[in-house]
Amino acid sequence: MNTATHPADPGTWVRGITIRQPWTTCILAGKDVENRPAPWSWRSLVLLHAGAATERAPMRDPLVATAIRDRALHTRAVIGVARLTGCHQDAVGAAPSSRWAQPDAFHLVLTDVQELALPIPWLKLGPWRPTQDLVNQLLLQLPHLAPEGTS
Numbered sequence: 001m002n003t004a005t006h007p008a009d010p011g012t013w014v015r016g017i018t019i020r021q022p023w024t025t026c027i028l029a030g031k032d033v034e035n036r037p038a039p040w041s042w043r044s045l046v047l048l049h050a051g052a053a054t055e056r057a058p059m060r061d062p063l064v065a066t067a068i069r070d071r072a073l074h075t076r077a078v079i080g081v082a083r084l085t086g087c088h089q090d091a092v093g094a095a096p097s098s099r100w101a102q103p104d105a106f107h108l109v110l111t112d113v114q115e116l117a118l119p120i121p122w123l124k125l126g127p128w129r130p131t132q133d134l135v136n137q138l139l140l141q142l143p144h145l146a147p148e149g150t151s
Helices: 023-028 062-068 132-141
Strands: 014-021 033-036 044-054 077-088 106-121
Touching: 014 023, 023 044, 023 062, 023 077, 023 106, 044 106, 077 132, 106 132
Parallel strands: 014 044
Antiparallel strands: 033 106, 044 077, 077 106
8 A cells, every 4th residue: 555645544534434224235326415413524535334234114115125126235344435525404495405315314425436346344333434454455446545635
């Protein structure tokens, strides 16, 4: 790994977010916002970590069912990476900013989503900072990743 391209502390340019299934897989399939109860100030890369829990009820929703069709629902693993570019809440009475946006939630706007070919087992929860070992494993699969402003 080139430390000129990737700072020594991965927490300075990439974070992790734990999301229950099937929502993590929906993001890999095109879900462009992640709904959260509170806003986030972080803007940069986020590792998409599928938590231990899988919510069964959303799988009956046609939007979700279509997104996850023929996809594995990995749990307890980092399964992708995305760029978090914004966070907003839709105005009361306004049309949703995304078909995935839930009312009264803060919407983390995700772009440049990339799925990992091999999920990386990981047990942390919530928003978290990755270890150097985890980032090294990620870069084996996605060596082109770089912090904002570097190449």
